[in-house]
Amino acid sequence: MSAMAAAAPPLTHSTRGAIVIDDVVKIYDPDGAAVMAVDHCSLEIEAGEICMIVGPSGCGKTTLLNAIAGFHAITSGRILLDGEVLCSTEKPKADPGSDRIVVFQNGALFPWKTNLDNVAFGPLMQGKLNKSHALEKARGMMADAGLAGAEHNFPGEVSSGVRRRVEIVRALMNDPKVLLLDEPYRALDSLTKSVMHEALLEIYYKNKVTIFFITHDLEEAIFLGHKVAIMTTRPCRPKKILEVDIPHPRNYSVLTSKRFRELMEETNVAVHEEALKAFAAGEKEG
């Protein structure tokens, strides 16, 4: 592991959070309609890597995320986290745990708790910290992320950009191995999105947590990721895996660089092909 980290360009020194997706199949309703969502999908994500999963809406990317998080069972194959089996053909559903925390598409901060209480929630539930320590740690982490002013507001009172950051801080409070992000910036306008991207990278540079990030935005994927996996439309499997050789740390000037545009050109065709297939399939179903 350490040899690999030394060989790999910056920021992959983390030794935790390596994910192996090995020949995973997911069939919904196997006795009835038998819809194949994931088809013999294999993918390796190194510890501390940002892996972007790109594919058209409804292609089965979220199914993969749900399998890692332990929300849904898989049909066959296995998924490993740091060499330990999360789920496999024998034990199809992983147990949800605070080592893999999901940031949801529409956000799942509890609207009835203040932002501070949301952030302190994980350690309190697990009994890892008592109330005053949990709140103290939460205050510190929110201050580090520039969120000190929003502590006593309820999530409904702050902008969606702030909510997203609070949700990521809530996840990081638990020192997870992996962050699973399910199109978290989908609903944001492109200006807010660019702020959120830089903010996410800032948080990442401080924490070096493995990030499994689902999106359908290729630009977002290449800007953020070490690795971009372009998935086929349903059933889902990697069509093309791109290693992004633009060094981290990155900022928005990357978007106008020559290399960035080359990578966009290289992958755009593959993504567009899948989008067309998904569109055609959607029309037939409709």
Next chain:
Amino acid sequence: MSGKPVETQLAESIVDIRNRRGDGNVRGINLTLYRLLQWSKSPRPYLMLIGFALFLGFWYLSVEVWKLPRFREMPGITDVIKEWLSRSPTYGLSLYTAEYYQHIWVSVWRVTQAFFLATVLGVPFGLFLGWSKKFKEYVFPVFETLRPIPILAWVPLAIVMFFASESAVIFLTFLASFFATALNTMLGVESIDESYVRAANCLGASKSQVFRHVIVPGALPFIFTGLQISIGVSWFSLVAAEMVSGQYGLGYVINTSYTMVRYPTIVIGMITLGAVGYVTSAMVRLVGDYLMQWRTRELALGGQ
């Protein structure tokens, strides 16, 4: 990437938004008072007064001035108010008689007991209906069969079951409230976005912690909608129940005044019922606002 500018800007913009809104630091009961003060400064109280004035004006004109068909036999507003404010009322009931307050007190006390029972039993029952699919499969069909049966249809059974008329009245008052509370609570649990439960699971919450920190607060808006309906329904049912049995209470006043042809007293009873019902309903709403400040504040931001 320096990082600082983004963070400082964000922190500043958050403070900025809070200052602009004005009520950013108002909490608890103060928030309610603050909103009440805002209300009194707005044109809304005047609209309310105009609404009442129009209604009472129509009553006056239709009965006493125009003597419209159907309205002609009704007690007029002047008769009712004279009777209500009289120190020696013709029909024996006014603001100056102790009996008036005894009727109010008896009705309020019955509704309080029935509403309390309906809440204490209905909320947990509804939570379990929403929480456990199996429990719902057993119980919900029976529940749905009993729910549409009107209170008046329960009267004979209530009298057979409870020999004391007081417990029969409370049982009848309780019944419809219980159904309203339980059904809304169940819908509340079912309305909770699956993401919240999943997020709590990710963050390491146990099943009982999910129940306490996600299911109960998540269902609270629906629970309070249920309680608002419940308190209203308990007043309907109370009047029905008091017409059947009992020796005191506003429903009893209305019913006996009818048989003894004391029309102004009927209207006094009706208006008193309406006013007391309004107050109890407002109290439930206040408790709800207090317990769900996150929601009150969200709605306030939306300008409601």
